[in-house]
Amino acid sequence: MINTLFPHKRYSFMSSNIFEMIPDNISSLIEENIIPIKLKKGQVLFYEGTIPSGVYVLKKGKIKKYATGLNGKEHIFYLIRENEILGHHNLLCKEVYSHSAACLTDCLLHLIPKEIFLSIIEDNQEILQGLLRSISHEFGVFISNSKIMAQHSVRERTALSILRLDEFFEEKGCFKLSRKDHSNLIGTSIESLIRVLHDFKKEQIIDVEKNTILIKDTKKLITVANFR
Known part of the structure; x- marks a missing residue:
């Protein structure tokens, strides 16, 4: 349905799974170092202004990414679902989180520690390219959202x-x-x-x-x- 309505995916929250096709040795390295995290609906994964410690792969559940205004009101700008990655934007640019992330449902996540993640993308071009596609798609959705809000x-x-x-x-x-x-x-x-x-x-x-x-x-x- 969505492909018919939005052929360029400008409005779609759907993003590709960057870990879908990776070498067995990297898959094993990730499995050996992940830290499983279980959160209940409504719990916050990370807050705006805190320091990233790694990246998260959402294995089960749904998550909202949002920024909080001066009046305390949330603006939800992106949604994450199973097998998508989050937390990588600010880790890659070496900045604190520019937004918060919280659970829309009960969630299971895998945390890949910062050092492991950086070593993986340094040695694997496919994952790096997948990250760039993911970031580019999310940026495109953000621009489309801005137009919607204004017009x-x-x-x-x-x-x-x-x-x-x-x-x-x-x-x-x-x-x-x-x-x-x-x-x-x-x-x-x-x-x-x-x-x-x-x-x-x-x-x-x-x-x-x-x-x-x-x-x-x-x-x-x-x-x-x-x-x-």
């Missing part, structure tokens, strides 16, 4: 977010996300989001039950989203 109405942004979240959660037309997280992803208030969702329900575009959204008419959603 699209809350109604249009909400429609587009539903299409993206449907792809991200892979539940075939149905997904669950808290109103707070959904509004922080769109860049609006919870009250404004609820009003738009109510309108969509009246127009028979979606159905809503608590925090679960069921898509009833994808074509109408595409029309409302008004993306280019």
